[in-house]
Amino acid sequence: MNYIVMDLEWNQCASGQTGENPRLPFEVIEIGATKLDHKFNIVDQYGSIIKPRIYRKLQSRIREILNYDEALLRTGRPFDVVFREFKKWCGEDYIFCTWGSQDLTYLQQNMDFYYLKKFSFPLKFYNIQEIYAINHLGDKTQMPSLEKAVTDLHIPIEEPFHCAKNDAYYTAKVFQEMNRKKLSDMYSIDYYHYPTCEEEEITSQHINYSEYITRTFKNKSEALNDKNITSLHCHKCNKKLSKKIKWFVNNPSTQVCVGKCWTHGLICGKIRFKTAKDGNIFVIKTVEKISRKEFEKIKNRQNELRIKRREKRKQKKNAS
Numbered sequence: 001m002n003y004i005v006m007d008l009e010w011n012q013c014a015s016g017q018t019g020e021n022p023r024l025p026f027e028v029i030e031i032g033a034t035k036l037d038h039k040f041n042i043v044d045q046y047g048s049i050i051k052p053r054i055y056r057k058l059q060s061r062i063r064e065i066l067n068y069d070e071a072l073l074r075t076g077r078p079f080d081v082v083f084r085e086f087k088k089w090c091g092e093d094y095i096f097c098t099w100g101s102q103d104l105t106y107l108q109q110n111m112d113f114y115y116l117k118k119f120s121f122p123l124k125f126y127n128i129q130e131i132y133a134i135n136h137l138g139d140k141t142q143m144p145s146l147e148k149a150v151t152d153l154h155i156p157i158e159e160p161f162h163c164a165k166n167d168a169y170y171t172a173k174v175f176q177e178m179n180r181k182k183l184s185d186m187y188s189i190d191y192y193h194y195p196t197c198e199e200e201e202i203t204s205q206h207i208n209y210s211e212y213i214t215r216t217f218k219n220k221s222e223a224l225n226d227k228n229i230t231s232l233h234c235h236k237c238n239k240k241l242s243k244k245i246k247w248f249v250n251n252p253s254t255q256v257c258v259g260k261c262w263t264h265g266l267i268c269g270k271i272r273f274k275t276a277k278d279g280n281i282f283v284i285k286t287v288e289k290i291s292r293k294e295f296e297k298i299k300n301r302q303n304e305l306r307i308k309r310r311e312k313r314k315q316k317k318n319a320s
Contacts, residue, residue, distance in 0.1 A: 002043075002094040003036040005128070005175060007168040008103045009066060014057040024113045026106045027055050029073055031086050032164030034172040035094075040180065042172060046089050047165030049076035065162045080114045096125040099146050099171045101188065108192045122202050122213075123190040128175050131186050135178055146170055153177050182207065189213065191274060194282045209288035210235035216280040220273055223283050232269045234261040235287045241267055244295075248302050258295055266295050 009030040013020040029052055035044040052073055058066070076082075098104060104125060111118065132149055134140045144152075147161050155173045159166040185207050195201045195215045202213040217223040224230055232241045241259030244266075250256045255271040268290040273281050290298075 001038055002091060003040070003097050003126070003172075003175070004090050004094045005034045005036065005097040005168050005172040006103060006107075007032045007099065007164045007171060008106060009062075009162070009164045010106050011052060011055045011062055012059045013055050014059045021054050024054055024109060026109060027052050028079060028106060028110045029076070030164040031082060031107075032166070032168040033086065033089070034168045035090075036172060036175070040176055042169075042176075044089075045165060045169065046086060047168075048082045048086070049073060050079050050082050051076035053078070067160050067163055079110055080116060083111065083114075083116060095187070096123075097128050097171065097175060098125060099127075099129045099167070100143070101125075101127055101190070104190050105192050108190075118193065121193050121200075123193065124187045125190055126175075126183070126186065127188045128171055128178075130188070131183075132174060132178060134186075146174070149174050191284065194274070194276060205235070208235075209286055212283075212285040212287075214283040214285070216276045216278070216282045218280055220281060223273070223281060229271060229283055229285055232257060232259045232267065232287065234259075234264050234267055235289070236264045237261065239263070245299060245302060247271070248305065250301065250305075256298060256301075258290070258298055264289060266290050266292065268294070268298065 008028050010026040010028050012026060029050050031046070031048055031050065033046040034042055035046070037043050049068075049072060056070065056073075058070060058073075063069070096104060104123070108119070129143055129146070129149075130140050133143055136149075136152070137144065146167060150157060150170050150173070153174060155170065155177070157170075159169075161167060161170070189202060189204055189211065191213070195213060197215050201215055202211075204211040204213075212228070214223070214226070214229060217226075230247060232243060233239060234241060239261055241261055243257050243259045245256070245258040247255050247257040247269075253273050257269045259267050259269070261267055266289065268288055270286045272284045272286075274284060276282055
């Protein structure tokens, strides 16, 4: 199997959301990639500029970042032509690797816009940014920039960043420097396409956590009536856990709970609500082991939210 380390550059409407095409808020204007073999050796590179069809003028912020302008974009080829060429270059047996998860989302938005054949479902990939954050920083919530990772690893910088072909190459070099012993367990699942029925629901078991991606529901209430979503089981032994902290709303799109497994310790469940293309919602539920310090942090967060709710109710009562 080969590893396709991919990077994109994209453009947005220069006049803001008012002139935006709702089917294509981000138009891909460059595809770059580096191919690694099963031994993680670089064997080939790909790069192509895409002639924009929707947003022909660069948005000001994007213009500042990129190393080229509209004149170069006009020399590019249509997205569908470039994508078919890129897909053929990828070969048959490969997995995508990206710095972050946005590239795959925007690539598939563009594929849908041109009615191109979808990737296989579910789409697994390696989020090199997240893996680097876990391995080198010990914290997946601290997502460093590609440039910082390259600098910290003392990788020679010979070409400018913010060029898809160059960024793909630098991401591949970071990938080569990482500890890959447990790589088979470090894959992510892309959420752009999601289960549409119960038979398509995805359960992904990892060493340190489990992930459950549900079918769509009409609303949050309907989703929370599903016991598969609200129950809490240990990701290691699958034992049903009693909750030390019951599910509470952490923010508008997330709920959290904590249980205890007598074999594997404190276990945190997290529910994230995602909006589907048809306006319905689907759920991403993760279950993972946490430390006592993390447990106390969650408990304090719950208490803070309780106090805020009481204060709001009191203010509302006084105002009436």
